[in-house]
Structure formats: structure tokens, C-alpha cells
Amino acid sequence: MGKHYSHLSAEERGAIMVGKARGESARQLAHLLGRSPSTISRELARNGHREPSTTPYMGRPRLAYDAQRAGQRARRLGRKPRRARKLLPPSRLWVKVRRLLGKGWSPQQVSLTLRRRYPDQRACHVSHETIYTAIYAAPRGALRRELVALLRQHKCARRPRGRGADRRGQMHDLPSIHDRPPEANERLLPGHWEGDFIKGARNQSSVGVLVDRHTLFLKLVRMEGCSAQEALEGFSRAFQPLPAELRQTLTYDQGKEMALYKTLGERTGLSIYFADPRSPWQRGICENTNGLLRQYLPKGTDLSVYSQRQLDAIARKLNTRPRATLDYHCPAEMFMRALGRDDLAQKIDDALLD
Known part of the structure; x- marks a missing residue:
């Protein structure tokens, strides 16, 4: 027998039938077929049957x-499937799952x-895998396109992100992320952004x-430029x-838009730190x-058309x-x-599934 399990073939089942008619044991049959004795024993337990008319063997029917x-x-x-599918479109559970996906949740968040x-x-x-299966098991056509559109990535495959050179210039003598206080690194308290x-x-x-590092709370800010x-x-x-107490630190990359970080720190009381380049x-x-x-602000679109009210609605989602x-x-x-x-x-938590 090889390293990988395979089901018994018709020829092997025939050999088992002939061997049992001759009175051979499961271990003898296993040795003959090159199978594990437990494989033969399970096959006989599943598919064997007692025939009282046969000659008894050690006081028991063969x-x-x-x-x-x-x-x-x-x-x-x-x-035959081992278990009926749990997430079928007509069910109440499917209706609830589809409604939550429509709110922009991922299958894992829903699950x-x-x-x-x-x-x-x-x-x-x-499980989230069951949700994915229910979506992709839908027949090809308008229904399947509608279901796939509920996922954040509306594609079956992902493309690697481009890795172009950073052409934004460099700022010097910036406070390093490596000097950030431990409470910010460990995300123990809110106020570190x-x-x-x-x-x-x-x-x-x-x-x-x-984004607050401790609570993941998001604020979107409309910029004039x-x-x-x-x-x-x-x-x-x-x-x-x-x-x-919620304005402790801010960690940013080394983009030139933060050239006035010292003034920002003076205005807000924030200690501002910068990540390493290309990290x-x-x-x-x-x-x-x-x-x-x-998902809400696609690449290649004009972001100036969004008002602060619209950005607040996206952040709320x-x-x-x-x-x-x-x-x-x-x-x-x-x-x-x-x-x-x-x-x-508590009100927010209670309203999650509404």
C-alpha cells in the first residue's frame, strides 16, 4: 500500500468476498491485499452481514x-452529502447574513x-468559510454578481500591490517611532493615533x-488640498x-504633508513620531x-467631492x-x-445587528 489512502477497488472487494467464503481472517486478507488490517475490518463492519444458514465458526455464524x-x-x-447545507438562501440565517454583508461587514466579522x-x-x-461557499456556490449570472458585490474585494483573485519608488522627498531630524513611549507601542490606552x-x-x-491604536476608532478629515x-x-x-487624555501621540509616515508637524504638536498637545521609510x-x-x-473612496476618484458630513457617515460605518x-x-x-x-x-453594541 502506498503512502496515500485510496478507497477499496472493485477487484479488492472481490478478493475480500472470495477470502471470506474460504474463512480467511481480516488480517490474512489485509496481508494478501497489502492493506491495513483495520481497513479490512472497517469494510467488513460496514458491509458484512450475518447468514444463519452458513456453517458456524467457533460457535458464531460466519x-x-x-x-x-x-x-x-x-x-x-x-x-450523498454528509450534512445538509446550513446556509441556504431561503433560510432566516441567510437573510440575516446577507443583510450584515450589505452593511459592509466581512464574512469573518459576520460569523x-x-x-x-x-x-x-x-x-x-x-463559519466564514460557509458564507464564502454560499456566495460562490450561486449559479453564474446576475445573482452571483450581486452576491460577490457584497464582498469588499469584488474579485476572485487578488493582484500584488505595486512597489514603486518613493518620490516624495525626505524630511530630516524627525522624531523616530523607536522613541515612542511603551504605552503607545503596546496599545494599552486610548489616545495614541x-x-x-x-x-x-x-x-x-x-x-x-x-485611527486610535487602542480602540481602532476612525476619524476622516476633509482636506482642501x-x-x-x-x-x-x-x-x-x-x-x-x-x-x-485622548490626544497623546500621533504616528505618521514621512510624507511631506507633515512638514509642519511641530506646529501641529503645539496646537494639539500631541507628541508626533515618524515611521521608518518604506516600512x-x-x-x-x-x-x-x-x-x-x-471600498467607499475608490482609487482614481476625485476625493474633493466628499463633504465632511459624507466622510463622517463613512467613518460611522x-x-x-x-x-x-x-x-x-x-x-x-x-x-x-x-x-x-x-x-x-451599550446602546451601540445592542444596535449592532439591527
Whole structure:
């Protein structure tokens, strides 16, 4: 027998039937066929039957085996699914899953939030793989396109991201991320932020992105342009309503829009640190958030057409979306708890599945 398991063939089943008629044991048959004795024993247990009319063997009727009947049963079971599909389009669970996908949630967020909210109701539990299977198992056509459109990446395959050279110039003597305080590195407390610009068509428009490292709470800032002065005004406006304890540090890349970082620090009380060049993983939270935002702010579009009200609505969608690193609570809930507003936090959590 080779290293990989294979089902018994018709010839092997025939040999088992002849061997059992001669009274050979499972171990003798296994040696003859080059199979494990347990394989033969399981096959006889599944497909053997007692025939009282046969000659007794050691006080018990012999175990007869019909190769043809065993082969038919194996083919029938091979075509039969082991378990009925749990997530079928007419079911109440499918309706709930599809509604949450329509809110921009990922299958994993849907799966683990349902498990968290209904821990004792197994009928409401569904894995993210089952959700993907239900979507891609749909027949080709308008329905399948509609279901795939519910996913953030509307494609079956992903393309590698381009790795062009950084042509934005360099700033010198910047406070390094390696000097950032431990509480910011460990994400132990709110008030430590990561920031970035996402650019629009031809790099002529932009939106400021600010993410709290502890709660993943997102603020989007409308910018009048892409210059350092506009970044200063926009980020100052975004941080101004926050209490001092939620304005501790800001980590940014070395983009030229942060050339006035010292003035920003003086206005807001933030200590500003800069990641190493070409090291996006040092601001992984913000980079991941940028990817989520492209669902709403696609590349190649003019971002100047979005008002602050529209950007706030987009941020609200992401802030009320459950996140794995928050044990599938949402950023808005955790941010309200950081502000001491447990009542609002509970209302947000209760409204997640509405």
C-alpha cells in the first residue's frame, strides 16, 4: 500500500468476498491485499452481514460479504452529502447574513459577531468559510454578481500591490517611532493615533485618516488640498474636540504633508513620531484601515467631492463594524467606553445587528 489512502477497488472487494467464503481472517486478507488490517475490518463492519444458514465458526455464524452490494453502497454514500447545507438562501440565517454583508461587514466579522451575540443558539452560528461557499456556490449570472458585490474585494483573485519608488522627498531630524513611549507601542490606552493621507485622482485631492491604536476608532478629515498647511488645518480641526487624555501621540509616515508637524504638536498637545521609510507595517492599523476605506473612496476618484458630513457617515460605518482585535466589539463602542460613556457604548453594541 502506498503512502496515500485510496478507497477499496472493485477487484479488492472481490478478493475480500472470495477470502471470506474460504474463512480467511481480516488480517490474512489485509496481508494478501497489502492493506491495513483495520481497513479490512472497517469494510467488513460496514458491509458484512450475518447468514444463519452458513456453517458456524467457533460457535458464531460466519460473516458473509457481497462485493457487488458493498460497491453499490460505497458509490451511493460517495454521492450523498454528509450534512445538509446550513446556509441556504431561503433560510432566516441567510437573510440575516446577507443583510450584515450589505452593511459592509466581512464574512469573518459576520460569523464571529453572530457567535458572540448568540453563544447558546447554534442555529445562528455559521463559519466564514460557509458564507464564502454560499456566495460562490450561486449559479453564474446576475445573482452571483450581486452576491460577490457584497464582498469588499469584488474579485476572485487578488493582484500584488505595486512597489514603486518613493518620490516624495525626505524630511530630516524627525522624531523616530523607536522613541515612542511603551504605552503607545503596546496599545494599552486610548489616545495614541496613527495617521495618513489617502490620495484621489492624479494626487490632486486627499482625505486625512486618523485611527486610535487602542480602540481602532476612525476619524476622516476633509482636506482642501494636499499641502502641509492644509494637513495642519485639517488635523488640528479633527483633534480639537477631543479631551487632552485622548490626544497623546500621533504616528505618521514621512510624507511631506507633515512638514509642519511641530506646529501641529503645539496646537494639539500631541507628541508626533515618524515611521521608518518604506516600512508600512510600522503603521499597520492605519494601512489596514486605508484598505477598508477604498471600498467607499475608490482609487482614481476625485476625493474633493466628499463633504465632511459624507466622510463622517463613512467613518460611522467602519466604527460600527465589529473587529477581530476587539473581540468582535466595534470601535465606536470601545471609544465611548474610553470616554466614560458606558451607556452609549451599550446602546451601540445592542444596535449592532439591527
